[in-house]
Amino acid sequence: MREEVYDIGGMHCAACSAAVERVTRKLPGVERSEVNLTLARLTIVYDESQTTPEMIISKVEKAGFSAKLHLEEKKEQSKKEKTDEAEKVLRKKRISLIISAIFAALLMIVSMGHMMFEGFPLPSIVSPDTHPQNFALLQLLLAIPVLVLGKDYFLGGIGSLLHGSPNMNTLVAISSVASFAYSLVVTFLIADHPHLVHQLYFEASATVITLVSVGKYLEARSSEKTKSAITKLMSLSPDTANVVADGVEKTLPVSEVRVGDVLIVRAGEHIPLDGEVVNGSGSVNEAMITGESLPVERTAGERVIGGSVLSDGVIYVCVTHTGSDTTLARIVKFVEDAQGKKAPISKTADRVAGVFVPVVITISTLAGLVWLLINGNISFAVKIFTSVLVIACPCAMGLATPTAIMVATGLGAQHGVLVRSGEALEITHRTTVVVFDKTGTVTEGKPSLTDLVPCGNISEDELAEILYSTEKLSDHPIARAIAEWGEEKGLGNSVAISEIHVLTGLGLSATAADGRSFLLGNPKLMENEKIDISAIEDRIASLQAMGKTVICVAVDGSVAGIAAVADTIKESAPRTVARLKEMGIRAVLLTGDNAAAAKAIAATAGIDEVISDVLPTEKAAVISRLKNEGETVMMVGDGINDAPALTEADIGVAIGNGSDIAIDSAVIVLMRSDTEDVCRAILLGKKTIRNIRQNLFWAFIYNVLAIPVAAGVLYPIGITLTPMLGGLAMSLSSLFVVGNALRLGRVKL
Amino acid sequence: MKTYKVPDMHCINCVNRIKKALDAENVAAEVDLGAKTVSVKESDAKKTLEILDDLGFDAE
Numbered sequence: 001m002r003e004e005v006y007d008i009g010g011m012h013c014a015a016c017s018a019a020v021e022r023v024t025r026k027l028p029g030v031e032r033s034e035v036n037l038t039l040a041r042l043t044i045v046y047d048e049s050q051t052t053p054e055m056i057i058s059k060v061e062k063a064g065f066s067a068k069l070h071l072e073e074k075k076e077q078s079k080k081e082k083t084d085e086a087e088k089v090l091r092k093k094r095i096s097l098i099i100s101a102i103f104a105a106l107l108m109i110v111s112m113g114h115m116m117f118e119g120f121p122l123p124s125i126v127s128p129d130t131h132p133q134n135f136a137l138l139q140l141l142l143a144i145p146v147l148v149l150g151k152d153y154f155l156g157g158i159g160s161l162l163h164g165s166p167n168m169n170t171l172v173a174i175s176s177v178a179s180f181a182y183s184l185v186v187t188f189l190i191a192d193h194p195h196l197v198h199q200l201y202f203e204a205s206a207t208v209i210t211l212v213s214v215g216k217y218l219e220a221r222s223s224e225k226t227k228s229a230i231t232k233l234m235s236l237s238p239d240t241a242n243v244v245a246d247g248v249e250k251t252l253p254v255s256e257v258r259v260g261d262v263l264i265v266r267a268g269e270h271i272p273l274d275g276e277v278v279n280g281s282g283s284v285n286e287a288m289i290t291g292e293s294l295p296v297e298r299t300a301g302e303r304v305i306g307g308s309v310l311s312d313g314v315i316y317v318c319v320t321h322t323g324s325d326t327t328l329a330r331i332v333k334f335v336e337d338a339q340g341k342k343a344p345i346s347k348t349a350d351r352v353a354g355v356f357v358p359v360v361i362t363i364s365t366l367a368g369l370v371w372l373l374i375n376g377n378i379s380f381a382v383k384i385f386t387s388v389l390v391i392a393c394p395c396a397m398g399l400a401t402p403t404a405i406m407v408a409t410g411l412g413a414q415h416g417v418l419v420r421s422g423e424a425l426e427i428t429h430r431t432t433v434v435v436f437d438k439t440g441t442v443t444e445g446k447p448s449l450t451d452l453v454p455c456g457n458i459s460e461d462e463l464a465e466i467l468y469s470t471e472k473l474s475d476h477p478i479a480r481a482i483a484e485w486g487e488e489k490g491l492g493n494s495v496a497i498s499e500i501h502v503l504t505g506l507g508l509s510a511t512a513a514d515g516r517s518f519l520l521g522n523p524k525l526m527e528n529e530k531i532d533i534s535a536i537e538d539r540i541a542s543l544q545a546m547g548k549t550v551i552c553v554a555v556d557g558s559v560a561g562i563a564a565v566a567d568t569i570k571e572s573a574p575r576t577v578a579r580l581k582e583m584g585i586r587a588v589l590l591t592g593d594n595a596a597a598a599k600a601i602a603a604t605a606g607i608d609e610v611i612s613d614v615l616p617t618e619k620a621a622v623i624s625r626l627k628n629e630g631e632t633v634m635m636v637g638d639g640i641n642d643a644p645a646l647t648e649a650d651i652g653v654a655i656g657n658g659s660d661i662a663i664d665s666a667v668i669v670l671m672r673s674d675t676e677d678v679c680r681a682i683l684l685g686k687k688t689i690r691n692i693r694q695n696l697f698w699a700f701i702y703n704v705l706a707i708p709v710a711a712g713v714l715y716p717i718g719i720t721l722t723p724m725l726g727g728l729a730m731s732l733s734s735l736f737v738v739g740n741a742l743r744l745g746r747v748k749l
Numbered sequence: 750m751k752t753y754k755v756p757d758m759h760c761i762n763c764v765n766r767i768k769k770a771l772d773a774e775n776v777a778a779e780v781d782l783g784a785k786t787v788s789v790k791e792s793d794a795k796k797t798l799e800i801l802d803d804l805g806f807d808a809e
Contacts, residue, residue: 010762012760012762013759013760013762013763014759015757015758015759016763016766018757018805019757019805019806021805022805023803023804023805059803062803062804063803063804063805064766473760473761473783474760475759475760475761475762493783497782498781498783500761502761
């Protein structure tokens with residue numbers, strides 16, 4: 001069996017793709033054949049002893065389409081290798097975590113078991129009462145593997161302390177090293193002083209490392225799911241181009257095409273590079289580049305963008321940009337640059353540690369010195385010094401952030417709000433400005449009929465019937481919008497069409513069964529056919545000013561009315577903006593459309609600030625300007641053109657059925673197209689951060705309370721630190737942290 | 750005259766595809782997108798069915 005992918009040219013509708021599937025399935029030995037209409041690709045699985053690629057291509061060509069083998073397997077391969085690599089790292093982390101956990105658990109049982117339960121069955125050879133030295137050595141052996149596996153924490157933690165910026169790792173390293181070193185010294189002294197057996201802290205040193213590793217593992221697992229945005233972007237441009245030279249057409253790899261070469265692009269094909277149309281005309285779907293849903297008509301003299309799709313017609317393109325100069329390559333570079341600029345965000349726990357660590361070190365040093373001055377006993381002073389360091393280590397701290405984030409991301413997922421990282425939630429709660437892309441975000445992103453204006457002595461119903469019966473026969477997006485509208489209205493087939501022609505870039509001409517002739521299309525078509533539209537010219541101009549697309553209808557050579565098609569606003573948009581205002585957050589509309597169209601949409605949504613006429617490559621600049629003004633910017637968008645802006649923003653949010661590129665550049669993905677989910681995401685961020693702060697409080701409070709005891713404050717009344725007290729502080733902290741994090745799961749968004 | 754119903758005929762592109770294929774085989778036909786039918790001479794009936802099948806259309 002063999003699997004191959006073919007690029008199919010000339011497919012326009014579901015019937016076309018079904019036809020390709022049907023004819024290929026009839027070939028002998030074909031097991032599976034599937035066509036993806038939007039990618040214009042056929043994936044076929046067949047028995048190579050019965051069928052050859054030539055047979056497949058000729059079968060498809062006989063059905064009226066073009067077919068050629070798809071040349072992209074190499075790219076997919078390297079992408080797969082990359083994810084394999086990431087998985088390997090994660091697997092290694094998981095194994096070392098499991099090993100640490102087993103040793104730490106054993107250590108806990110050995111060290112604490114006899115304290116928690118009376119008569120705990122520990123073999124007498126390692127009993128703390130009869131063989132204290134063996135008891136200590138066993139713990140030492142159990143602790144060593146955990147510390148070796150956690151060596152990164154020591155290197156990183158001590159390193160950052162030397163740089164004067166202690167973080168969470170420093171705290172972990174200091175407590176772990178202090179308790180281990182102290183216990184090690186005790187182990188050697190035990191032979192002469194058996195009572196010291198209660199001064200062992202090996203389990204504390206191992207538990208800290210293990211719990212922190214659990215947190216790190218949970219973090220790594222969520223970031224592994226991140227996919228490469230850039231590979232996706234690059235795969236939009238085809239690998240080969242059909243170059244026409246001296247009337248001969250030959251297929252060349254895109255890398256060999258030079259500026260000035262003339263390419264031929266047929267309906268259904270991706271335009272390989274940026275260029276200028278020199279001959280022919282057709283509608284180009286630039287949705288993946290610009291996010292605009294309507295195909296634009298391109299004729300001689302106009303520019304086309306590499307990576308966009310020619311949905312009908314045939315064009316000859318003179319190449320103007322190649323390699324890293326193309327629009328697509330520039331967008332890729334923007335995404336890369338923006339990603340590189342994003343500084344790692346300090347974690348909340350690190351900020352706490354930054355204050356906590358120096359304070360604890362100061363307290364322990366001071367306490368040690370004070371006791372040395374009071375009673376001159378060096379070993380007592382050293383004991384106090386290390387005890388403070390050990391007891392101050394909040395083991396549950398490693399769980400405080402990851403558990404809350406895990407619960408929060410789960411809660412978000414239930415509501416269709418996918419969050420890529422904990423940092424995202426942290427910044428989300430500080431959002432001060434939300435920038436909305438217009439098309440597909442605030443609006444539905446697909447056209448629908450908004451106005452119907454009859455003209456002359458035709459009734460509105462009759463105009464509707466003519467529009468519906470004619471346009472339903474075409475597959476153009478505008479025509480589909482009208483057909484959908486007609487079906488909703490329940491329009492019938494009172495006008496029978498006997499003949500119809502597509503006028504590429506202009507509209508349709510049709511003849512009805514009763515002999516009437518219809519012309520439907522843009523004002524330019526009317527001009528070409530010398531039909532007088534002066535009576536409704538003003539109306540056309542005002543509709544166009546609102547960003548609507550106007551279709552003129554002429555019956556038997558005279559104008560009968562106009563219809564307008566436009567993108568309509570999402571029903572949830574005004575509610576969202578109102579809720580954001582309540583939260584004290586600014587809403588801004590950002591679009592490449594003209595000011596009039598943008599203002600009309602903004603007014604309906606209740607958005608006061610509009611930034612219009614922005615080129616795709618400038619969107620990111622607008623975001624960084626807002627950031628420079630001191631705002632925390634959230635950008636909500638769905639198109640590839642939004643990708644640089646999504647990455648540049650503090651928080652990039654991809655909405656609904658956004659393109660994969662937008663999703664890859666975003667840190668929050670809203671699965672539904674409901675804009676109100678933006679408010680839910682912000683609320684989720686606020687609730688999570690509050691929960692994390694509470695967790696950190698619970699993680700520290702017991703340990704902080706025990707510090708004075710460890711420092712010897714209660715020594716005058718005969719109480720010094722016992723391992724029991726440390727163990728109690730540790731388990732209470734963990735219990736409260738996990739309990740509090742789970743509480744987050746019941747929050748209403 | 751023999752008239753086949755072709756329910757999968759969806760848009761003008763489908764019509765063009767059918768017309769082109771029939772023309773190439775010198776079959777004179779009337780293709781009606783509204784009624785989704787293809788009409789040919791009785792003598793061309795069998796050939797038409799084959800051509801439509803190659804194009805991936807069901808006809809009855």
